[in-house]
Amino acid sequence: MKGRPILKTPKEIEILRKANAIVMEILYRIKEEVRPGKSTYEFEEMALSLCEKKGVKPAFKGYRGYPYALCISVNEEIVHGMPRKDKVLKEGDLVSFDFGVIYDGYFGDAALTVGVGRVSELAERLMRVTESALYLAIEKARIGNKIGDISFTVQRTVEKENFNVIRDFVGHGVGRSLHEPPEIPNYGKAGRGPKIEAGMVLAIEPMVSAGSWEVKILEDGWTAVTRDGSLSAHFEHSIAVTPSGPIILSQL
Template sequence: MITLKSPEEIDKIRKACRIVAEVLTRLREAVEPGVSTWDLNALSEELAAERGAKPAFKGYHGFPHALCTSVNEEVVHGMPSKKRVLKEGDIISLDFGVIVDGYYGDAAITVAVGKISGQAEALCRVTRESLDQAIAKARVGNRLSDISHAVQAHVEKHGFAVVREFVGHGIGRNLHESPQIPNYGPPGRGVKLQAGMVFAIEPMINQGRAEIEILEDGWTAVTVDRKLSAHFEHTVAITKNGPEILSVCD
């Protein structure tokens, strides 16, 4: 069951999301060759604390860190480590969430480490564009799968593959709420979208094959062919005036 949010609840989610956006902006600036994913995780915790926010992921189903740091072939849920030091040409997905006053915010970006290959740049650009196109479909009267189809259509047109195992989700008092929002499927299906719905929309797109596997740590998902993966996410409120991206800085 999808819980519609009141304007007051959306304000609280917006507050949490703006903190997420501020933290991700600072993390993007900190990404450079020689920085470890452990350093980035520590910075995310420090920045959240400065803003009076609690990291949403730390302890969630046992995940031990505040930040998911997924490098190159890692799709999602990458584990920060002192041993994982970024180098020129890498790409890194930074997935971060907080809880503030009982409401969650969630977003992700993929960042280039120095100069990256043309193929890596194209993957990141197309993934980001697919998120934009999905958000454009988050309008009153559309169907849930219109969001999903927008991602798949754009990504596959450019020769990339959509990860099936992980999906977007509703968000509010809980980090993950109904509905699940796949990044693939035919349009015109699922529930009709209404004002007050709040979704975390998050394409995860692979350079090569769509299939993934989970590493021995029980968390880190990687591409089966070890080719690159990119991930972008925004928390979006559906309003009578169209979609509002909550996870952006003013």
């Protein structure tokens, strides 16, 4: 994702708002159905059905060869977990849903993590810290700041709670392509990196481990897990940078 960020017009931002609102509506519909005994493939079927009803295309299906609409990652799985009929949720699991759509030629992209039934205190704290890091980072997406200000804020928020940010995957610009410049690491130094400008649309997505930040990829070639088997959480919003501050596009 080298190159200059692609700045969006107000009209494009409005289309991206609609795309991302659809993403979040579908994610919340899925979240409502999370319970023990559900297979992860049931959520894939649900996502495809809702995309059809909304008249949008699932953004991930076929992207770089990925075969599904949803990425569903459970417990130590960080991202890119594949829906499976034989993977059944159980009480106490953490499940992350990463999802996108294509609406009117533009991409929406968001993610959230959900506890299945009653979860451990560690799992609750991990979700809370990861989501808090996302919202604090969004506040740094202001004209004149640097991408490093976003990165630093995520890392500082996470590490002061004795968790670790995943370093192998990054946030990104989003628009007519799912991944556009600039890359947005979840670690780094404040005041570094590209300058944040009006018209940027950014997908900011902290991925956080309760243990080590080190990653390994499973034999399916997609599913990324924590190397030490520790729990992971993932929250993502797509936001627009405007003269009046950041606007979260992926909210209802």
